[in-house]
Amino acid sequence: MERTQLRRQVALTRQSLFDQGFLDEQFIQLEDLQDDANPNFVEEVVTLYYRDSARLITNIEKALEKNSLDFNKLDGFMHQFKGSSSSIGAKKVKAECTLFREYCRAGNGEGCTRTFQQIKKEYATLKRKLEAYFQVVRQAGPAETACWPK
């Protein structure tokens, strides 16, 4: 009984991540890749994303601290970060990255700085939500066959 309730909680938590716009269909692509050979594939990829993207966040932060902003460099960093964020389905993070790049192209330093704060906020929020989600997934135990509603 408890396992059923946990699995229901997993499904509800997962659905809310999509309904609230935190994740897009790319996350479902990751889920589809998960199998018996790699039963924790999604969590592993998300963990890798947060580990590797921390360096990019630091690079962008340092670049934004300079007196004279190098918008090409900033755009380059953000192009990388956006690509990585897209690959895990981080919808809100990706949207803010797009906005940041628009400010880069317009040479708008204030816009870049403001948007970057929003990116960090969305990035941290998603991390928290995904950590909570994966915790419930682990508690619920392995599903017989992952058959998520699309």
Add this chain to the structure above:
Amino acid sequence: MATSNGSSTGTKITALVVDDDRVINAIHCKLLNKLGIENHVAANGKEAVDLHCSGKKFDLILMDRDMPIMNGIEATRELRAMGVRSIIVGVSTRSIKQEIQEFMDSGLDDYQEKPLTSSKVISILHKINFVD
């Protein structure tokens, strides 16, 4: 355009994933793995070129455009100049026609927006007649 070398042992397709983003590499490798494709990874264009210089061959190369040390355009040109006839598919998030064309002109057989999905990879394999 270029034709495939074909794998040297048996019928298993071999692929090289060239991308500096480890998240993308993990996803693309898993995708290829699920389709029964044996895959290797290079973190940038130079590593891809060096692998070929050491005698390695691949049926399919998935080449990212923007990478440090040697980008995908430079690497593709280099590989073609070396006589590499593998199928090279450019993968990037860039969507501007001119940028895509510049990448295609370096010697690609195809271009796909990343991240790849199973259906995109299958369409690549169909196009190059690796599957029915």
